[in-house]
Amino acid sequence: MRVFVAGASGAIGTRLVPQLVDRGHEVIGTFRSPGHAARVQALGAQPVALDLLDPGAVRQAVREAEPQAIAHEATALADLSDFKHFDRSFHQTNRLRTEGTDALLAAAREAGVRRFVAQSYASIQYAREGGPVKSEDDPLDSTPVPAMRETVAAMRHLDQAVTAAGGIALRYGTFYGASNDGLPEPVRKRQFPIIGKGGGVSSFIHVDDAAAATMLALERDVAGIYNIVDDVPAPAREWLPVLAEVLGAKPPRRFPRWLARLFAGEAVVMMGTESRGASNAKAKRELGWELRYPSWREGFKAAYGSAAPAARREPDAAPRAMKGETT
Numbered sequence: 001m002r003v004f005v006a007g008a009s010g011a012i013g014t015r016l017v018p019q020l021v022d023r024g025h026e027v028i029g030t031f032r033s034p035g036h037a038a039r040v041q042a043l044g045a046q047p048v049a050l051d052l053l054d055p056g057a058v059r060q061a062v063r064e065a066e067p068q069a070i071a072h073e074a075t076a077l078a079d080l081s082d083f084k085h086f087d088r089s090f091h092q093t094n095r096l097r098t099e100g101t102d103a104l105l106a107a108a109r110e111a112g113v114r115r116f117v118a119q120s121y122a123s124i125q126y127a128r129e130g131g132p133v134k135s136e137d138d139p140l141d142s143t144p145v146p147a148m149r150e151t152v153a154a155m156r157h158l159d160q161a162v163t164a165a166g167g168i169a170l171r172y173g174t175f176y177g178a179s180n181d182g183l184p185e186p187v188r189k190r191q192f193p194i195i196g197k198g199g200g201v202s203s204f205i206h207v208d209d210a211a212a213a214t215m216l217a218l219e220r221d222v223a224g225i226y227n228i229v230d231d232v233p234a235p236a237r238e239w240l241p242v243l244a245e246v247l248g249a250k251p252p253r254r255f256p257r258w259l260a261r262l263f264a265g266e267a268v269v270m271m272g273t274e275s276r277g278a279s280n281a282k283a284k285r286e287l288g289w290e291l292r293y294p295s296w297r298e299g300f301k302a303a304y305g306s307a308a309p310a311a312r313r314e315p316d317a318a319p320r321a322m323k324g325e326t327t
């Protein structure tokens with residue numbers, strides 16, 4: 001199958017392209033930053049420079065690539081640092097999830113591409129009431145905190161537009177294991193506190209497992225929404241101390257909600273205290289997906305422990321300041 005991967009140079013793209021190539025697929029991989037062509041080529045894909053926010057260029061790129069499937073894995077999160085002004089920080093990513101998705105869907109329609117898979121996100125979409133673990137059919141948050149309204153709306157737009165077109169929206173968990181992973185550094189620096197009782201639930205996913213699920217979604221003749229998360233949704237009070245220990249850091253600090261709100265803002269407080277996790281039962285059942293890291297407990301050790309590649313154990317060369325980040 002010829003697969004067009006938008007965002008081939010990113011956290012998922014760099015894991016997805018080699019898996020697709022290994023399975024015998026031909027991949028056309030797009031990048032945005034000058035200089036990333038070589039990265040995409042080295043993964044085994046044909047590199048194409050593309051700005052997803054230019055609908056004419058998207059049409060042309062898809063038409064020329066003649067793909068049978070499209071994966072939309074483009075975000076703009078590499079320099080994320082300000083979680084207090086959440087929507088402002090996610091503005092470009094939100095555009096990629098709305099305008100970018102619409103442009104790719106229009107191009108897919110025009111070129112007769114039937115298979116379409118796009119990147120969404122799980123935890124912050126689900127209603128902050130009822131049980132701690134949500135399935136794809138559970139109600140969504142009807143009153144997102146004001147600081148993240150646009151971001152939640154953009155995810156919802158993507159989910160609706162893609163599934164209405166017969167495609168698949170993958171609600172991924174929080175990624176870990178990417179080469180530019182921003183999770184460990186603030187935990188090492190004790191800038192990632194447990195807020196209140198630390199009851200906000202996160203669902204994690206190792207980027208290799210996320211890419212494997214994405215490949216299956218591209219290959220299977222299915223449609224709809226799938227949570228792509230590990231088996232063990234966990235509250236911050238549980239996973240944060242474990243991650244700190246794996247990293248050899250001191251235990252996380254504890255902040256009352258009011259103090260965290262002051263420093264980190266309401267989005268961070270919500271994620272640390274109220275957010276819900278997600279169930280992967282549907283993805284396992286319908287995609288035949290098997291996880292290499294079913295629990296973040298093993299995954300964190302593999303990504304950050306003493307057996308992990310040295311580059312992952314050290315802070316990034318250009319670390320993202322994520323003071324107070326909770327997902």
Ligand SMILES: NC(=O)c1ccc[n+]([C@@H]2O[C@H](COP(=O)([O-])OP(=O)(O)OC[C@H]3O[C@@H](n4cnc5c(N)ncnc54)[C@H](OP(=O)(O)O)[C@@H]3O)[C@@H](O)[C@H]2O)c1
Binds near residue numbers: 010011073078172
């Ligand atoms: N669910 C999650 O928890 C989640 C989701 C996404 C990202 N993240 C984290 O955020 C960090 C950064 O993610 P990332 O490495 O994937 O980088 P990123 O900057 O978010 O870029 C992702 C991909 O989108 C492309 N892209 C950016 N702007 C574009 C545009 N206007 N048009 C077309 N393509 C565009 C990038 O191209 P270039 O590389 O050429 O710029 C790259 O291929 C990582 O640590 C990752 O783990 C987490």
